[in-house]
Amino acid sequence: MLNPEDKKQQAVLDRFREAAAEFQTGNMPPTMTGYWLMKKNQVSADRTWADMGIALAWLTKEYEANPPFERTDGLEAYSSLDTKLDYATDVLPRGVDVSWVYYTPSKNLISFSVVCCPNRFHPEIACPLPLS
Numbered sequence: 001m002l003n004p005e006d007k008k009q010q011a012v013l014d015r016f017r018e019a020a021a022e023f024q025t026g027n028m029p030p031t032m033t034g035y036w037l038m039k040k041n042q043v044s045a046d047r048t049w050a051d052m053g054i055a056l057a058w059l060t061k062e063y064e065a066n067p068p069f070e071r072t073d074g075l076e077a078y079s080s081l082d083t084k085l086d087y088a089t090d091v092l093p094r095g096v097d098v099s100w101v102y103y104t105p106s107k108n109l110i111s112f113s114v115v116c117c118p119n120r121f122h123p124e125i126a127c128p129l130p131l132s
Contacts (some may be wrong), residue, residue: 033097034122036115043128053091055114056085059100066110068102078102088114096118
């Protein structure tokens with residue numbers, strides 16, 4: 001319970017409210033994939049799909065444009081594209097989000113996700129755009 005006399009408690013609450021308001025338009029990534037649906041400034045009609053095949057094609061295009069780091073000893077550092085696509089094909093129809101995160105040869109971390117909407121784990125979050 002908030003004590004109206006406690007200035008530290010009020011400052012923490014004020015900062016929380018400020019951060020929550022900034023989240024929707026800021027560039028901070030969400031802690032859970034379903035929360036991407038709340039980031040209204042990141043919504044794009046050309047990246048809103050009803051056809052899983054188009055979502056898989058987008059994942060493939062992003063992966064091929066930004067291939068993962070390859071180990072010099074010949075061992076795999078990450079799952080293959082085929083393995084990733086098989087997994088996505090299995091879970092997306094069941095409403096499970098897919099995130100691919102890995103290091104590129106330039107040692108940059110890349111992350112891209114397909115987020116289901118309505119979201120299985122966050123059904124209270126409305127879809128930001130109608131499906132195309």
